Amino acid sequence: MTHVRNETVELSLNQATTRPYPLTETAEAAMQAGIRHIGLWIEPVEEIGIVRTRRLLADTGLSVSSVCRAGFLADKGGADLRAALEGVKRALELSREVGSPMLTLIAGGLPAHDRSIQHAEVRLRAAIEEVEPYARDAGVRLALEPLHPLFVGTRSIVTTIAQALRVTADFPADTVGLLIDAYATSWDSRFHDDVLAAGPRIAGYQVSDFALPLPVPENMNGRLFPGDGEIDLAALTASIRHAGYSGPIEVEIFNEDIWKLPLETIIKRTVSSFNRYVGEPLNESERQPA
Amino acid sequence: MTHVRNETVELSLNQATTRPYPLTETAEAAMQAGIRHIGLWIEPVEEIGIVRTRRLLADTGLSVSSVCRAGFLADKGGADLRAALEGVKRALELSREVGSPMLTLIAGGLPAHDRSIQHAEVRLRAAIEEVEPYARDAGVRLALEPLHPLFVGTRSIVTTIAQALRVTADFPADTVGLLIDAYATSWDSRFHDDVLAAGPRIAGYQVSDFALPLPVPENMNGRLFPGDGEIDLAALTASIRHAGYSGPIEVEIFNEDIWKLPLETIIKRTVSSFNRYVGEPLNESERQPA
Numbered sequence: 312m313t314h315v316r317n318e319t320v321e322l323s324l325n326q327a328t329t330r331p332y333p334l335t336e337t338a339e340a341a342m343q344a345g346i347r348h349i350g351l352w353i354e355p356v357e358e359i360g361i362v363r364t365r366r367l368l369a370d371t372g373l374s375v376s377s378v379c380r381a382g383f384l385a386d387k388g389g390a391d392l393r394a395a396l397e398g399v400k401r402a403l404e405l406s407r408e409v410g411s412p413m414l415t416l417i418a419g420g421l422p423a424h425d426r427s428i429q430h431a432e433v434r435l436r437a438a439i440e441e442v443e444p445y446a447r448d449a450g451v452r453l454a455l456e457p458l459h460p461l462f463v464g465t466r467s468i469v470t471t472i473a474q475a476l477r478v479t480a481d482f483p484a485d486t487v488g489l490l491i492d493a494y495a496t497s498w499d500s501r502f503h504d505d506v507l508a509a510g511p512r513i514a515g516y517q518v519s520d521f522a523l524p525l526p527v528p529e530n531m532n533g534r535l536f537p538g539d540g541e542i543d544l545a546a547l548t549a550s551i552r553h554a555g556y557s558g559p560i561e562v563e564i565f566n567e568d569i570w571k572l573p574l575e576t577i578i579k580r581t582v583s584s585f586n587r588y589v590g591e592p593l594n595e596s597e598r599q600p601a
Numbered sequence: 602m603t604h605v606r607n608e609t610v611e612l613s614l615n616q617a618t619t620r621p622y623p624l625t626e627t628a629e630a631a632m633q634a635g636i637r638h639i640g641l642w643i644e645p646v647e648e649i650g651i652v653r654t655r656r657l658l659a660d661t662g663l664s665v666s667s668v669c670r671a672g673f674l675a676d677k678g679g680a681d682l683r684a685a686l687e688g689v690k691r692a693l694e695l696s697r698e699v700g701s702p703m704l705t706l707i708a709g710g711l712p713a714h715d716r717s718i719q720h721a722e723v724r725l726r727a728a729i730e731e732v733e734p735y736a737r738d739a740g741v742r743l744a745l746e747p748l749h750p751l752f753v754g755t756r757s758i759v760t761t762i763a764q765a766l767r768v769t770a771d772f773p774a775d776t777v778g779l780l781i782d783a784y785a786t787s788w789d790s791r792f793h794d795d796v797l798a799a800g801p802r803i804a805g806y807q808v809s810d811f812a813l814p815l816p817v818p819e820n821m822n823g824r825l826f827p828g829d830g831e832i833d834l835a836a837l838t839a840s841i842r843h844a845g846y847s848g849p850i851e852v853e854i855f856n857e858d859i860w861k862l863p864l865e866t867i868i869k870r871t872v873s874s875f876n877r878y879v880g881e882p883l884n885e886s887e888r889q890p891a
Contacts, residue, residue, distance in 0.1 A: 428792075460749065460750050461815075464831040465813060468790070470788055470789070498754075499750070500719070521754070523752075523755060524815075527814045527815075528814050530814045541716065543716035
């Protein structure tokens, strides 16, 4: 099997997009579709173990673009914080073992007793300071991901690229970077300026599409295939690349309806929507394995 | 009937909070509950007419804190834009006639053919430039309201206080101000700094509370009574007041479940939640009309 390298934009399949399917099946199907990169989630890797995961990656030729996700630190103190920090360290080790260049770091929300985002930022910085040497030792970059403002209280006090840059400013860019998700940040009138300001701190980039209404009971699961919503992914992606990011671009979709589709259908639509709305289209010969 | 003035914080009932009830009933019930200010919506005023509205305000002693809402300009061009601008001018005239100090201005979303927020800001500024002299002549302040980032594509390209300040910077603060809504902006790590930066440009302030999940089919209608969600309204309000704003504070709630309650129940809960979580509690003697 040979791959013709697409010099411009390479798709990575984030495993969330095919969440109901086992990692082994997803990896095989991705390979069959000509995909060369995968974003792994911790739980499915732990399910089959590091050794089998590495063998699967070798067999399918997939490289790991990221491991998702650890953190949820900003709302915690005491024993809860210690446990969460240990979780980040374990996730860094797992990321190293599967050959991932980075680990997605989610800030965490606000504790009930203190709704100050400023205080939470102080706690978050202190927590990153503790795990940053482990990231350096592991050779795995922590990638702080701003989430959509909807989730400020429950999942991430970090909601903009500018804020993520502020939080990470005192850390070396090669150990603490940013993961920029188009769905979470496309609303921001500062997107293009802040992406350029982020420059070499951009560790990764994820795409999906946005439309209202968000579904219940889980408002998070309204993500769509590129092109099915209102985000100008071509413009956002151009800024990301202009800022110097040249790594794989992950398609990461949370959507109950999409998860009901057959695995091959999800992957086929991932590739076609990515090629049409995010990356330069591949030639047919490039898209199929030889 | 006498009112003891609360020198610190005065509640205004935004009519959206009692949306299913006629303006006449809402105004009477608000007066009975000791409320002294009301935020009017254009449609119910037009329904009973200016003369009856003015008489109702005189009879109930209610002062108008705002008129909601006009705008939806950023996505438009040509004849659509002309019509929307005429709508703003008519709303300014209506605001003047009912004695409102301000008119809420909603930016508008993104047109299908151009998803650039930057381009939309250019159109919005040009549109404000056209209506600003009318605001000056009417003695009614245009109050640009940042909406929650959820609605960037459909309702408002202006999603942060900082952006609203940028858009309005070239206009006189006494004719083009900001309406700051806690629900729409509390997620912003820059809230306190940007509110202080806004200072005398703050034309109004609205409160309600936030929690997930947002309801379907209308994600907008998940607003809660103060204290029923996760926003630290006391802290946000302190910043608003520290920035120099001393006008009435509107409770503006969109919520299908709340709209099903009896009018008196909605108003009672509005007053009690406001007093507990936003303003200094009123004495019983202050809350009841004499």
